[in-house]
Amino acid sequence: MAHERYTRTNQKLYFAGLALSSWRRAEEQGTQGPVQAEREACLFHLYGALLGLCHEIAGYYRLPGANAARVELLLTRSPQDSSPSPELAELMELAGQPQSWLAQLLAAHAALFEPPRAPAKAKTDPSLPLIEAVGVDDEVAPLSADEVAAWRQQLKELTLRYRESLTEW
Numbered sequence: 001m002a003h004e005r006y007t008r009t010n011q012k013l014y015f016a017g018l019a020l021s022s023w024r025r026a027e028e029q030g031t032q033g034p035v036q037a038e039r040e041a042c043l044f045h046l047y048g049a050l051l052g053l054c055h056e057i058a059g060y061y062r063l064p065g066a067n068a069a070r071v072e073l074l075l076t077r078s079p080q081d082s083s084p085s086p087e088l089a090e091l092m093e094l095a096g097q098p099q100s101w102l103a104q105l106l107a108a109h110a111a112l113f114e115p116p117r118a119p120a121k122a123k124t125d126p127s128l129p130l131i132e133a134v135g136v137d138d139e140v141a142p143l144s145a146d147e148v149a150a151w152r153q154q155l156k157e158l159t160l161r162y163r164e165s166l167t168e169w
Helices: 005-029 034-060 084-094 102-113 146-166
Strands: none
Touching: 005 034, 005 084, 034 084, 034 102, 034 146, 084 102, 084 146, 102 146
């Protein structure tokens, strides 16, 4: 294998595709354990692909911290950074918008490291036995394979676009 930075990004995008295919097969079989395992594997590889892309960009511009171990270290502005590369600036902007696919990907990856929580139980008032309080904001729907596939496609398109602009003529 070549020791170029882009090979890691390509490899992670490929592995995310494999995990996505396995995830869909597990959903068809209706087995919950493999679905969760493949969901986590897919998020892991997508995050790795994003990190690989950040390494490509930072390596091209010879930015400090080009070998950072986490995407968040490359996508946070520090006071001494006057102007990041245009590509990293776009990624920073996407990461800062909570509804963007990139911010959702980063949040989903971060959620993998949170401890499991028991579902919230509604507090009941003994004087009102027929009324049940339900907390709607506590429920978080699990990610769908289609949503993660869309993130993968967005990342692939972004990678290709960045590589075109980073190519020296």
